[in-house]
Amino acid sequence: MTDLAVVTGGGTGLGRSLAKHLASRGMEVLVVGRRAAPLQETCELAPQQIKAVAADVSSPQGRDAVVAAVGERPVRCLIHNAGVLTPIGPLADVTEQDWSYALSVNVNGPLFLTQALLPQLPGGRVLHMSSGAAHNGYPGWGAYCVSKAALHMLYQVLRDELRERDITVGSLRPGVVDTPMQGLIREQTPDRFPAVQRFVQLHESGQLEDPDEVADFTAWLMLDVPAERYSAEEWSFTDEEHRRQWKQQ
Numbered sequence: 001m002t003d004l005a006v007v008t009g010g011g012t013g014l015g016r017s018l019a020k021h022l023a024s025r026g027m028e029v030l031v032v033g034r035r036a037a038p039l040q041e042t043c044e045l046a047p048q049q050i051k052a053v054a055a056d057v058s059s060p061q062g063r064d065a066v067v068a069a070v071g072e073r074p075v076r077c078l079i080h081n082a083g084v085l086t087p088i089g090p091l092a093d094v095t096e097q098d099w100s101y102a103l104s105v106n107v108n109g110p111l112f113l114t115q116a117l118l119p120q121l122p123g124g125r126v127l128h129m130s131s132g133a134a135h136n137g138y139p140g141w142g143a144y145c146v147s148k149a150a151l152h153m154l155y156q157v158l159r160d161e162l163r164e165r166d167i168t169v170g171s172l173r174p175g176v177v178d179t180p181m182q183g184l185i186r187e188q189t190p191d192r193f194p195a196v197q198r199f200v201q202l203h204e205s206g207q208l209e210d211p212d213e214v215a216d217f218t219a220w221l222m223l224d225v226p227a228e229r230y231s232a233e234e235w236s237f238t239d240e241e242h243r244r245q246w247k248q249q
């Protein structure tokens with residue numbers, strides 16, 4: 001039986017590149033997202049290997065749909081890549097509804113999808129898609145920073161709790177990657193996101209990471225790095241030592 005990877009947020013950006021790279025490494029991939037059309041485009045990159053389920057990971061019904069699509073099969077890789085940056089703007093303005101939705105996608109989704117797939121995960125790996133925003137506060141990104149910080153702590157606790165079940169949990173900061181999320185960042189006005197110009201400049205000077213490169217690094221992490229090293233610390237695509245180890249493979 002071919003090994004199965006589940007990639008949330010697999011319809012666009014980094015998730016789409018990840019699905020493509022894992023398929024090229026011989027995996028069967030289940031991509032998850034709310035919109036069916038982008039998921040379908042991802043499937044077309046490797047129709048024999050990539051399948052889709054349209055589901056919202058923030059809701060119990062959405063997670064049930066993912067569990068049903070996985071069925072009884074073991075999951076070798078569960079990549080919690082789905083994420084939302086919104087709501088963007090000062091915390092003074094944030095509504096409780098928008099705040100709760102961001103946390104339900106970026107934190108509750110990974111926790112409760114991992115929980116729902118526990119019977120399928122022994123022998124497998126879980127990856128949390130982290131961010132520099134987990135470790136630094138950016139004005140205008142309050143919900144995103146808080147949710148990514150919580151996701152980082154979730155990685156630390158789950159890593160230690162799930163080790164005895166032979167489930168290996170890791171975390172990755174992908175750098176500033178050329179995806180639709182970066183397009184959304186550049187559209188912001190400085191009153192909503194004061195650091196917007198820095199991201200405009202990174203884009204204009206060609207300094208965004210290529211999602212295919214980050215996906216290749218991620219596939220190496222998931223499939224080739226020994227389990228103890230994989231979960232020992234948070235990985236960063238921009239860390240010189242981490243990149244050296246990847247290039248040396």
Ligand SMILES: NC(=O)c1ccc[n+]([C@@H]2O[C@H](COP(=O)([O-])OP(=O)(O)OC[C@H]3O[C@@H](n4cnc5c(N)ncnc54)[C@H](OP(=O)(O)O)[C@@H]3O)[C@@H](O)[C@H]2O)c1
Binds near residue numbers: 013014055084
């Ligand atoms: N790009 C960067 O510079 C960067 C930097 C650091 C970290 N990251 C992280 O990398 C991950 C991938 O982001 P990206 O840059 O590739 O941006 P992206 O293209 O916006 O990808 C986010 C994906 O998540 C999906 N998604 C959002 N909410 C969902 C939900 N409730 N249920 C299921 N799927 C959902 C979206 O699809 P639907 O809208 O169809 O649901 C979309 O495909 C995110 O976790 C992001 O925080 C990105």
